Amino acid sequence: MIFVTGGAGFIGSNFVLDWLAQSDEPVLNYDKLTYAGNLNNLKSLQNDVRHVFVRGDICDQAGVLALLQQHKPRAIVHFAAESHVDRSILGPGEFIQTNINGTFSLLEAARTYWGALPDGEKAAFRFLHVSTDEVYGTLSPEDPPFSETTPYAPNSPYSASKAASDHLVRSYHHTYGLPTLTTNCSNNYGPYHFPEKLIPLVISNALGGKPLPIYGDGQQVRDWLYVGDHCAAIRRVLAQGRLGETYNVGGWNEMANLDVVHTLCDMLDTLRPKAAGSYRDQITYVKDRPGHDRRYAIDARKLERELGWKPAETFQSGIAKTVQWYLENQAWVLDVQSGAYKTWLETNYQNREA
Incomplete structure (x- = not known):
């Protein structure tokens, strides 16, 4: 069995679904079910005995340790995190609590559990920490992409909290010998993405006839994965990664936010045309967020060189799958757009004049 934290969130739920589609090894899924955790993401596993869901907080060190001792997983894959930069600007406290204190509590529980394992199980155990490229800060247009040796320079409460968690994981390997692995990924997109992030927000607003908000000039560049x-x-890093190492995961798809929005509008014009005009007509430029990083880019060559991984999807193929999924799953979108989500959207955008 593997122990997955945050397995009802966007990336976590995709990981659990993919894992059980390719393996019979059970998953203990541990998620607090905050606003972005959604058990509907895992509805297809409702009667699957390989999927064991427990609602809980990674800050509950005793509770996590009890679960580890009961279920005896061979690995922990740690997704659980507060992850939206805008939310971290409006309320950084939860990011400190979950991303730093929560990771610390999880590491302590893992260290106690791992330390008591028999030698063979102890040697096979892994703690994989999922992090972000935002810990590296921002790049100018001429800078090379982030590598695993790029100095940390986080610029938001979110990225600072993730940087702290990365440092904690590294320290537990070097100080205590805990067999850790860390991945730092670029911007993810795909099914089950909570509609506060750019791609699902644009799709949802476009279909709803609402403005498509573009921060600043829309020329912020991201690497899309x-x-x-x-x-x-x-999965590859968990199976083959060198202990104590960090691996950057990127899609080799640098695009400006505005170009992404144009791509989405053009696809929707073809797949779900409006009665008149283009979805591009709904684009609205709004005040940029404070400290907005200008460019992220990932150099994923270490992962390809050492472990033989490279992305299977181009941005064109991946975004086509994503748009099609959202068009076919509008009920899911409507379900997650709860009153709390709408209240947050109003709070975030009410002071961003056009």
């Missing part, structure tokens, strides 16, 4: 590719990379 299809979530299925990310899950495949994590």
Whole structure:
């Protein structure tokens, strides 16, 4: 069995679904079910005995340790995190609590559990920490992409909290010998993405006849990684990664936010045309967020060189799958757009004048 934290969130639920589609090894899925955790993501596993769901908080060190001792997993894959930069600007406290204190509690529980394992199980155990490229800060247009040796320079409360968690994981390997692995990924997209992030928000707003908000000039560049590719990379690192190492996971797809929005609008014009005009007509430029990083780019050559992984999807193929999924799953979108989500959207955008 493997122990997955945050397995009802966007990337976590995709990972659990992909894992059980390719393996009979059970998953203990541990998720607090905050606003972005959604058991509907896992509805297809409702009667699957290989999927054991437990609602809980990674800050509950005693509770996590009890579960580890009961179920005896061979690995922990740690997705659980607060992950939206805008939310971290409006309320950083939860990011500190979950991403830093929660990771610390999880590491302590894992260290106690791992330390008591028999020698063979102890040697086989892994703790894989899933992190972000945002810990590296921002790049200018001429800078080379982030590598695993790029100095950390986080620029938001979110990325600072993830940087702290990365450092904690590294320290537990070097100080205590805990067999850790860390992955730092670029911007993910794909099915089950909570509609506060750019791609699902644009799709949802476009179909709903609402403005498509573009921060600043829309020229912020991101490296886009299809979530299925990310899950495949994590499986590869878990199986073959060198202990104590960090592996950057990227899609080799640098695109400006505005170009992504144009692509989405053009696809929707073809697949779900409006009665008149183009979805591009709904684009609205709004005030940029504070400290907005200008460019992220990932150099994923270490992962390809050492473990033979590279993304299977181009941006064109991945975004086509993504748009089609959202068009076919509008009931899922409507379900997650709860009153709390709408309240947050209003809070985030009410002071961003056009």
